[in-house]
Amino acid sequence: MSWKYDVVVVGSGIAGPIIARNVAKAGYSVLLLDKKPAIGSPKQCAEGISIRVFDKYDIPYDKRFINREIYGAKLYSPGGYELELRYKEVSGVILERKVFDKMLAHYAARAGADVLARTEALDVIRQDGKIAGIRAKHEDEPVEIYADIIVAADGVESMIARKAGINTYAPPHEFDSSYEYEMLIEGFDPDLIHLWFGNEIAPRGYVWVFPKDEDRANVGIGIASDHPETAKYYLNKWLRENGIPSRKILEINVGVVPVGGFVKELVKDNVLVVGDAARQVNPMHGGGMAEAMEAGTIASKWIVKALEEENLSLLQNYTKEWWETDGKRLEKVLKVRRVTEKLTDEDLDLFIQILSGADAEKIASGDYAEVIKALLKHPKVLMSRRRLSLLKELL
Numbered sequence: 001m002s003w004k005y006d007v008v009v010v011g012s013g014i015a016g017p018i019i020a021r022n023v024a025k026a027g028y029s030v031l032l033l034d035k036k037p038a039i040g041s042p043k044q045c046a047e048g049i050s051i052r053v054f055d056k057y058d059i060p061y062d063k064r065f066i067n068r069e070i071y072g073a074k075l076y077s078p079g080g081y082e083l084e085l086r087y088k089e090v091s092g093v094i095l096e097r098k099v100f101d102k103m104l105a106h107y108a109a110r111a112g113a114d115v116l117a118r119t120e121a122l123d124v125i126r127q128d129g130k131i132a133g134i135r136a137k138h139e140d141e142p143v144e145i146y147a148d149i150i151v152a153a154d155g156v157e158s159m160i161a162r163k164a165g166i167n168t169y170a171p172p173h174e175f176d177s178s179y180e181y182e183m184l185i186e187g188f189d190p191d192l193i194h195l196w197f198g199n200e201i202a203p204r205g206y207v208w209v210f211p212k213d214e215d216r217a218n219v220g221i222g223i224a225s226d227h228p229e230t231a232k233y234y235l236n237k238w239l240r241e242n243g244i245p246s247r248k249i250l251e252i253n254v255g256v257v258p259v260g261g262f263v264k265e266l267v268k269d270n271v272l273v274v275g276d277a278a279r280q281v282n283p284m285h286g287g288g289m290a291e292a293m294e295a296g297t298i299a300s301k302w303i304v305k306a307l308e309e310e311n312l313s314l315l316q317n318y319t320k321e322w323w324e325t326d327g328k329r330l331e332k333v334l335k336v337r338r339v340t341e342k343l344t345d346e347d348l349d350l351f352i353q354i355l356s357g358a359d360a361e362k363i364a365s366g367d368y369a370e371v372i373k374a375l376l377k378h379p380k381v382l383m384s385r386r387r388l389s390l391l392k393e394l395l
Ligand SMILES: Cc1cc2nc3c(=O)[nH]c(=O)nc-3n(C[C@H](O)[C@H](O)[C@H](O)COP(=O)(O)OP(=O)(O)OC[C@H]3O[C@@H](n4cnc5c(N)ncnc54)[C@H](O)[C@@H]3O)c2cc1C
Pocket: 010, 011, 012, 013, 014, 015, 016, 033, 034, 035, 036, 040, 044, 045, 046, 047, 048, 049, 119, 120, 121, 122, 153, 154, 155, 156, 157, 158, 178, 179, 180, 220, 253, 254, 255, 256, 257, 274, 275, 276, 277, 281, 286, 287, 288, 289, 290, 292
């Protein structure tokens, strides 16, 4: 079998369907494919996302994929200090990704894209020194898919970009290992997400409870992937130490989260890499859905321009624009993560204690400068040269 499209998009998670929808809307032929027999399943996600993405990326606010509306977050230090950031309005939602991803693909199909589940990209096709398409397996049948433009939106395990000659290498330290139960859990305010920090709780990362219901949540952990113990070990320890029954488990997810080492060159000739495949993830909390949407939006803008003007060199503008905008922002976030990585449990206790007494509204607005200012005023910070120099690294 052999097919021909203007664009082929490998991977129908978050970035892929956004691109396929935008390219189809502009009138070009596009194929979106995913190796999963059911797009969206299984999920590998805590499913939390900001409320802002729905308007920003033109995604319907559809109750079918919204489990719960969230009004803020509660942070817990190792010594038991708490910082609650509660908003009057809904600030985010916990999705049902099995439905959300499928619906994103459905919107792409509705806009005119072809969509094929259970279709796995195996390799790129090279012709006359150029990438002419991809070799795939569609329901066990081999197929050659020719396209002018190829998009690697194939997630953290991406191999299409690498096969096309894009350097996607990052050392193990730039990844977190995560382990998550969707489970029955009681006793936590279901209107907030809950995050626990501490070097004995989750080395470099955190434990999360993201409520999907009054008494059901994604309960997970992310830790540095080069740590000698496993994420599962730390999650089970946390459940035990907090007296949370661990035999009410509805689903188990294991995953790897890129937390830095963003891919530098996002385009090679006619091949683009987007989303987790390019490690376009917030390195502080490991969330990457909004980032995949943003990168997908920028990439699709330049794909459409390149097709309109029949000039594939315009695709390079995706690299440029991403690095000048979201890339720049994420580099700053990475700098913050590198500092927080060095915090001791005593630092975490002190900082959360100080912030809980500071101007919560300013802190809740996510203004890093306000956070640093509040911390720098405290005598226990002023009197510690180490703490001062850590915080000054952030200014
Ligand atoms: C445990 C965990 C919790 C997380 N929690 C959050 C959270 O709460 N909020 C948040 O914003 N982010 C979270 N993330 C990150 C988020 O899931 C990703 O950043 C996001 O899904 C990236 O979207 P994507 O489109 O780049 O890739 P993906 O969503 O991973 O999609 C890639 C798709 O490509 C397909 N694919 C791969 N290889 C091939 C192939 N060869 N052929 C065909 N198809 C292929 C896969 O089947 C998959 O469907 C979490 C991640 C993990 C692991």
